[in-house]
Amino acid sequence: xxxxxxxxxNGMARQVVQLGKKYAxxxxxxxxxxxxxxxxxxxxxxxxxGGILLQPLKPPRLPKKYWATITLEEVxxxxxxxxRKMEGSEVDARSS
Numbered sequence: 185x186x187x188x189x190x191x192x193x194n195g196m197a198r199q200v201v202q203l204g205k206k207y208a209x210x211x212x213x214x215x216x217x218x219x220x221x222x223x224x225x226x227x228x229x230x231x232x233x234g235g236i237l238l239q240p241l242k243p244p245r246l247p248k249k250y251w252a253t254i255t256l257e258e259v260x261x262x263x264x265x266x267x268r269k270m271e272g273s274e275v276d277a278r279s280s
Contacts, residue, residue, distance in 0.1 A: 211238075 199212050211221065219240055221227075226241040 197215055197218065199215065201210060201212065203209060216222075221240060228239045228241055230237045230239070
């Protein structure tokens with residue numbers, strides 16, 4: 185049976201949740217949706233006065249022309265290309 189969802193006087197949502205295996209904490213879907221949280225998002229966890237505070241962390245808000253995403257594969261390809269260039273310049277330097 186799911187715990188009851190409550191709205192406090194200050195407009196904040198409250199819900200009782202249970203720690204899972206390895207201390208996993210599951211955020212109820214209704215609260216995640218309200219906060220715009222998605223799987224993989226980062227949260228800042230702080231202890232405060234005997235309790236826990238969780239705050240969503242969002243990527244910095246930079247102008248779109250400066251913000252891009254890159255995959256691990258793209259990083260690896262770039263690294264390999266730089267390595268090939270460096271190895272090629274070493275061969276050129278040795279033959280001079």
